Structures are given as structure tokens and as C-alpha cells.
Amino acid sequence: MLRKTLFSLSVLAMAVVIGCGGGGDGGSLTTGGNTAGNTGGNTTGNTTGNTTGNTTGNTTGNTTSSTTGTTTGATTGSTTGGTGSTQIVYAQNFEGNVGPEFNGVPQTTAPSGQKFLGRFQTNGQAFFTLSQLPAHQSVTVDFDLYIIGPWDGSGPDADRWQFLIDGGTRLNTTFSNRLDTNQEYPQTTPLSPAGTGTAQTNVLGYTFNGVTFNDSVYRLSFTVPHTSSNLRLDWIGNLVGTSEARWGLDNIRVTLNR
Ligand SMILES: [Ca+2]
Ligand SMILES: [Ca+2]
Secondary structure (H helix, E strand, O other), rough: OEEEEEEOOOOOOOEEEEEEEOOOOOOOHHHOOOOOOOOOOOOOOOOOOOOOOEOOOOOOOOOEEEOOOOOOOOOOOOHHHHHHOOEEEEEEOOOOOOOHHHHOOOOEEEEOEEEEEEEEEOOEEEEEEEEEOOOOOOOEEEEEEEOOOOOOOOOOOOOOHHHHHHHEEEEEEEEEEOOOOOOOOOOOOOOOOOOOOEEOOOOOOOOOOOOOOOOHHHHEEEEOOOOOOOOOEEEEOOOOOOOOOOOEEEEEEEEEOO
16 A cells, blocks of 8 residues: 655645556556556646655655546536535546546546546556545435456456445455456345446457456445544456456546535
8 A cells, every 4th residue: 555645735725636556557566557656636726736755665646636526527516505415525437638637547548438537457546636625414425337358257256346445344255257266346245246237348459368248337436424534445356367357447426425
């Protein structure tokens, strides 16, 4: 895991920090998929430069920027009113111009033309921190997880994947793209057949030998009680024994519920 220091920004809206661990395509754990320096890109209405200091692990790679919610490609929206209202505080589909917080984080255009964050491999990780969030009672995090290539599910050389909110595990599971190996998602006992729960399969245009699904799209949503002004999300892969298995993220959206 990365060790990092995040400096809160005095900004109009909130600070967004995105980074990733090693293992992006073309990167190893030691060199990191995350080689860009700290850019500290402040944009609209902010005057102070901000830099996050990375310590161990990845070479540099954390990028800090402040955003009013539109500068990073994020879209904000809210329903009016108090209790019961919602506010989208971050949304990113990686199709257009991506804000400075993504510098150094691998991004890919699939053969289909779809653009997404990744591809991550082996021990690849991504993290995302929002701070200075307005008052809320719970948070909903939606994203698409792309499971690409020969994932082995719970078979030999099992391929595991985790999602954490504020350090708490929300999903720790295996995925399979081969019908000869089962997966833990969404059900562990008994194990689920490969591809169970997918929103789509074979839509990204990749081709691999020995797989049932070249790629699988899982549309995941998590709602948890949350009142802190800070929110950290971690996506962590632990892929074993396959050189071609990859994963990616798309359509990330964070919604506050009041
Ligand atoms: Ca996309
Ligand atoms: Ca494997």
C-alpha cells in the first residue's frame, strides 16, 4: 500500500486526490504505473499551489488538485432540499479531458474506443480521496469494473480484487473469465460461475486465448453510512500467475446522501 501525506486544501469546493500503485500496464510494482510527478494543479479560484509528498513505494505519483467540481471532468449535481437530498460530488467517465489529478495514472483506450482508468495488473492499485465534503449522512459510490483477460476466479492462481471505503473492506472477491473456473462474486458458498453478475461481456474489443469472456463489465454500487468530510476509496488487485489479466475502472461517481 502506498504511504502518503495529503495536505488539505483551502479551496472553494473540495480537494481531489487520485493516484495509483504499481502495476499499470507497462509499469512494475517498483517503478509504478505512477511515474508522473506531483503536479499540484490548482485551477479555478485557488491561489495556492499544493503538493502531496509521497514517501515509499511508488516513485512520485500523487497529484493534488483542487476542483470546483467541473475542472476535472467531474460533474456535480444535486437535488434541492435538506434531508433526503443527494449531491453528486464527483463523476468521471474518462472520455473527455481529464483533470490534472490523473497525471501519471494509467489510462487506456480499449479497442472498442472506450476510455477508462487502468489497465492495472498484478498488484496494481488505485486510490481516490475527496476532502472538505459538505454535511451528509451516507455516501454512494458507483463505478464500472472492467475484468479483462484470463482471470482465473477461485481456481489455481486465483485472481482476487478488493474495494475499500475509508480503509474498510467493502468487497474482497475473485473474478473469472473462464467457465472452467468459478468465482466468489457475487456468492461464495457455493462459488458462482464465471461471469455471474456482469452487466456486459465482450464489449471492450480485447481478444485472448483460452477464455470464455475476453472482458467482463461489473457495474458496482456501494452505499454506506458516512458523515466525515473526508472520503477515501481504494481499488486493489491481486492477480496471480497470469501475465495477461488486467482490470480497469470507469464511470466513477460519488454521491452524498443527506
Ligand atoms: Ca469511459
Ligand atoms: Ca490467475
